[in-house]
Amino acid sequence: MNKKEQAEISNRSKINRIRERGSYDRKTIYKIIDEAYYCHISFVVDGQPFIIPTIHARIDDDIILHGATASRLLTNIKSGNDVCIAVTHLDGLVLARSIFHHSMNYRSVVLFGKGKLIEDREEKLKAAKAITDHLIPGRWSDARQPNQKELDSTTFVSIKIEEASAKIRTGPPVDEEEDYQLPVWAGEIPISQVMQNPILDPN
């Protein structure tokens, strides 16, 4: 993505189905990415698609991922192949009077880019901090920071967001005119991801 308010669009990122739910607004897209604890990334090996769920962070227009240096995922990504990343929040079930109009409320982003290895020590530390503080703001300062051995055994990659689109559904069901009279309960069942009480490490 370049520095415009709208993300780049091509055929691969254009919303084809239900276009009024689509958005290419950079702020909208980045908010959805930043509010998620993890993403799904897909890559291709010998024509075979793979998906892996993984923790992420965003630094400007880059998605940061990390993992063990030996991981198949990171080996593939750092070689610069095309990847696709999805970030999805489920916000609720939408119950219509007809089965056909049942739906979900959600916020999702699909983005495209190519990965690159983060090699510089300072950049690696910045990536580690971004991932840590993305999950638990301030945690980087509270816990013991990585030593050289730990840093060496972790691979960090950055994926420049080349294209991205968001898709969002909110609100009540939309039924056929003639179905509104049916004696069927219709509405939304909101779903949220809720943090429960912390459990102290017994050790």
Place this chain on the structure above:
Amino acid sequence: MNKKEQAEISNRSKINRIRERGSYDRKTIYKIIDEAYYCHISFVVDGQPFIIPTIHARIDDDIILHGATASRLLTNIKSGNDVCIAVTHLDGLVLARSIFHHSMNYRSVVLFGKGKLIEDREEKLKAAKAITDHLIPGRWSDARQPNQKELDSTTFVSIKIEEASAKIRTGPPVDEEEDYQLPVWAGEIPISQVMQNPILDPN
């Protein structure tokens, strides 16, 4: 998958990283699939990977997906190409004394298969029922069932699960021996997906 307790395994589905978190047990895998409201599916078009989040259901060893007949996703899947599906539940954040040992508790499945169009009318209805009742048990009987026009404008595909693996992490953080003395809070922050009070359709 054939009718064994263990899923088929090849290099593409073998857990390489942190093997003690991996499982090929059919019951474990199916439970993770069935407890999710949606999955992510990836497919390849001209070497480019795509991911789409979508509602699913499972009938025996098949994953059922549906959507508008014109959708890019379903057009690709029904042509019988290889697809990869991921199902992920985030169960909590794991805070260690060291940044390096921070983790997440999760249950995830990655599976591989090939899609095929569901053409038979009775099979389409069975698929529609499975998807509906997967989200809201009993809803198929409560709401107005699809008419012929609605059924015609919906494509259903089934993906036979050829290979699958689960990966699960539970429990407290694991720190380096020398870090247990550090004055850093460590433990789990459980996260759950919670249904809120239903909102009646204002219409």
